Amino acid sequence: MNSQILQYLKHIHFQGPLTEPTIKLLGQLQTSHLNSIPYENLDVVLKQGISFSIPDIFQKIIIHKRGGNCFELNILFSWLLRELGYSVTNRYAQFWRNFEADTPIEDVPMHQLLLVNYAGQSYISDVGVGALAPCKPVPLIAGHQHREGNELYKIEQDNVNGWMLYEQTKHNWRLLYSFLDDANDAKFAPRLSKQKNKIAMIRTPRGRHTMLNNEFRIYEGQSLTTYTTQNEKEWLQALHRFFHISLE
Template sequence: MTAASPLDLDRYLHRIDYRGALQPTPKVLADLHLAHVRHIPFENLDVLLGRGIRLDLPSLFDKLVTARRGGYCFEQNLLFAAVLEQLGFRVRRLAARVTYRTQRVLPRTHMLLRVEMDDAAWLADVGFGAAGPLRPLAFAPGAAQAQYLWQYRLVEQDGLWRLQIGEGDWTELYQFTLQEQALADYEMSSYYVSTHPESRFVQGLIAHRLAPERRLILIGNELTEDRGAQVGARRVDDPASLAALLVNDIGLPAADVAELIDTLAARGAA
């Protein structure tokens, strides 16, 4: 597969355990989105292992599909956009400024998608992790949209869109406009995210796995299990327990996890 050639759709669909229809419809978009976030985790192992992040389609396919790994927003959403376009969806690639759990003004280092069908449009984002949507969201400003145990809404003012999570007391996740982005924009942002010392992806382990019934959110040694109204947290300090969590619950390959555990141990000793 070259950068210009179609990806192997059958292998991608097997990776996300999807057996449904493939026509470019809202239902297919929603079902693919959910299958993707359920089976491909959000994680930053390659950043911590010093492997670098490549955003060309063959590299993304090899990592997320063939090697059964996860990745962060640029990797996840670039692959998903290519899948959608191969199926006949119209996709616009966008960029957002993350505002979730930060008081600082951050650069636009998040990628998301706008998928358009006839006179309607949806926000698709399989790469936010943690509090990200499990299904696409309709571009219906102000309307609460339920997704299993969570509620989302999009609000818009003067061309600036905001994605929020909550119910009554809304928490903002990110802000974006509808200006289309090029791959070069994402490559620059990804380089910042994967190398800048103030980037959270450089500072420690991040691994998330989403499902309709719960979200597993691992940041460093802190594991949060979000079940909507019930949220629990605990530390995972033992290396063997951490490795088991990453393999069995997050769904990462054992060889990559073993290398990560060794790398984290070496850093701790240093």
């Protein structure tokens, strides 16, 4: 096993044995990744420029201990999975959370997810959402419901949107993202959404941490703590405390 894989596994605090590729191992790797590496868009908002090459993403996320957007995170995770022997396809999707069904498709943010084929069955594996989304692989089977604790998701399929992942809310099922069977395999440059707000999100074993500009929210079980920073120094300290990100 090469040194980069060992660095990656150490960074995501993966403790389990590396067996041959299985869905159980995939779930362990996915959960470890989500609990260790945040979604964040700081390079986009601060206009720092983004590279989608594996060496550059590895340097940013594993060496410099940053997070990334969905493209960076899933591109890097797909590299790890392939190195460990998984069959992986990178797929583009439309990210519908907080968008109405009649929103023009060009206004819906692009998303990247992974399809992992195991024993003839495809599974969605996605480390690029950061907020509430499955932490374990989801079988790509129409009508399948997937529960993780208090969270419930389901897979549907139709002729317009293709495959759809829904999340259950208090009042209804809400579309999280959709993608087509004949979708490209993410080989061309993605269309980055025009984000103006600084965002960071990470899962934790007891909940999740989120940041929107200078407001930090800490969810633990049923409790919520909100922390608003007053200046850049406090913001940088909170960014490091809650997301282990250092911009200095």
